[in-house]
Amino acid sequence: MLLVLSDEHKEHLGFLHEVDPSVVGEFGRIAVEFLRKGSNPKIYEGAARKLNVSADTVQHGVEGLIYLLTESSKLMISELDFQDSVLVLGFPAELNEVLLQLYLDNRKEIRHILSQLAPTLPQYHNLEWRLDVQLASRTLRQQVKPTVTLKLHLDDSGTQSARVLQTDPATLLHLIAELERALAEAKTNHCRRIMRNIK
Missing domain, CATH: 1.20.5 (Single alpha-helices involved in coiled-coils or other helix-helix interfaces)
Structure with a gap:
C-alpha cells in the first residue's frame, strides 16, 4: 500500500532537499520527541538559527516528517512501499535511505504512542432485559402497551458501569x-x- 501525500505535505517535506541528510536524521529525532512530549518552539528556533531559515520553515518540515512517519507506521507499510511513497518527493538516494532507516527504527514506538492516544471505549460485559406489558387500565381498556427494558453492563478499563435503556418492540x-x-x-x-x- 502506497502512502498518498497531499501537495501541502510535499511542500513541507520539500525543505529537506535543502539540508544535509544528517540534519534530516536530527529532524526525525525531533519529530519522534514531538510525538512523545509535545511541541517545543525553542527547538524550532534553535534549528532555524543554525540553518539560517525561519522557525516556521523548520516547524513545517518537522510536521511534514511527523505526518510521513505516523501515517506510514499506522498503516504498517512495507520497506518497498515506503521507498515508493517517498520516491515521488524526488529526494536523492541518500536522503531516501535516511528516511527509510528513520521509519524502520521508530515505527514500533510510533505505533505504541498512537495506540496510547486512541480513546478507550467501554466494552460489553453483560445484558439483562425485561418485557413489561400493561394489559389494561381503567382509562384505556383493551390496549396493550409493551415496553422492553435493557440493562447494559459495560467494562471501562476495569470499572464496571451500567446503562438502562427502554424502548418499544417496533423500535x-x-x-x-x-x-x-x-x-x-x-x-x-x-x-x-x-x-x-x-x-
Missing part, C-alpha cells in the same frame, strides 16, 4: 435489523480489505 426490531445489516456489510470483501489495511 427494537428496527435496531436489530440495522445491526444485522451492518454485520452483513462487515463480511463483504470491500470491508475485509479495509479492515486488513487498518490492522
Whole structure:
C-alpha cells in the first residue's frame, strides 16, 4: 500500500532537499520527541538559527516528517512501499535511505504512542432485559402497551458501569435489523480489505 501525500505535505517535506541528510536524521529525532512530549518552539528556533531559515520553515518540515512517519507506521507499510511513497518527493538516494532507516527504527514506538492516544471505549460485559406489558387500565381498556427494558453492563478499563435503556418492540426490531445489516456489510470483501489495511 502506497502512502498518498497531499501537495501541502510535499511542500513541507520539500525543505529537506535543502539540508544535509544528517540534519534530516536530527529532524526525525525531533519529530519522534514531538510525538512523545509535545511541541517545543525553542527547538524550532534553535534549528532555524543554525540553518539560517525561519522557525516556521523548520516547524513545517518537522510536521511534514511527523505526518510521513505516523501515517506510514499506522498503516504498517512495507520497506518497498515506503521507498515508493517517498520516491515521488524526488529526494536523492541518500536522503531516501535516511528516511527509510528513520521509519524502520521508530515505527514500533510510533505505533505504541498512537495506540496510547486512541480513546478507550467501554466494552460489553453483560445484558439483562425485561418485557413489561400493561394489559389494561381503567382509562384505556383493551390496549396493550409493551415496553422492553435493557440493562447494559459495560467494562471501562476495569470499572464496571451500567446503562438502562427502554424502548418499544417496533423500535427494537428496527435496531436489530440495522445491526444485522451492518454485520452483513462487515463480511463483504470491500470491508475485509479495509479492515486488513487498518490492522
